[in-house]
Amino acid sequence: MPVYTVHGPLADGTDMRGTTDRFVFVRDGFSFWAFVFGPVWLLYRRLWLALVGYILLSIAVTVALSWLHVGFGTRSLVMLLIAILMGLEAASLRRWTLSRGKWRLLDVVVGDDEEAAERRFFDRWTMKRPVDFDPSAVDRGAPPPTRNNQGQPSSQPPPVPGNDIIGLFPQPGGSR
DSSP: OOEEEEEEEOOSSSOGGGGGGGOEEEEOSOOHHHHHSHHHHHHHTTOHHHHHHHHHHHHHHHHHHHHTTOOHHHHHHHHHHHHHHHHHHHHHHHHHHHHHTTEEEEEEEEOSSHHHHHHHHHHHHHHHOOTTOOTTOOOOOSOOOOSSOTTOTTSSOOOOOOSOOOTTSOOTTOOO
């Protein structure tokens, strides 16, 4: 089943529930269209820096291969390998561009298609979010253990061992 990463714009003091229509689902895996139409796919997805990098890499590889007097078959093979790399890394380039544009990763969802992944994400997202959700709050799990609170199992420190040996070393001052 395909894996999707869900990205949302950073909320500037507003509630993120108002921006759910702008959430982006990026499918992880090989992108056939990025493999076949690399630069056109980058233009369509508006990945400008990745497009500039792709063009510079293609020019550099072409110049280097022509300087080395490499044949047409080898040049074609190298460009095919670059196209395969583009298809494999297309989703990573898209996620990288989103993270540069002040978007954050919200969740990772598994679904048969994008619609199923959206349903699964929003089902989980609405169950996790209370009505008074504060997007700037950070969930840090359970509270830290405290001392001197009666009734809490973590309120008492562990018992100090007597004359028992802990590990491989005897007690200081003891016989060998």
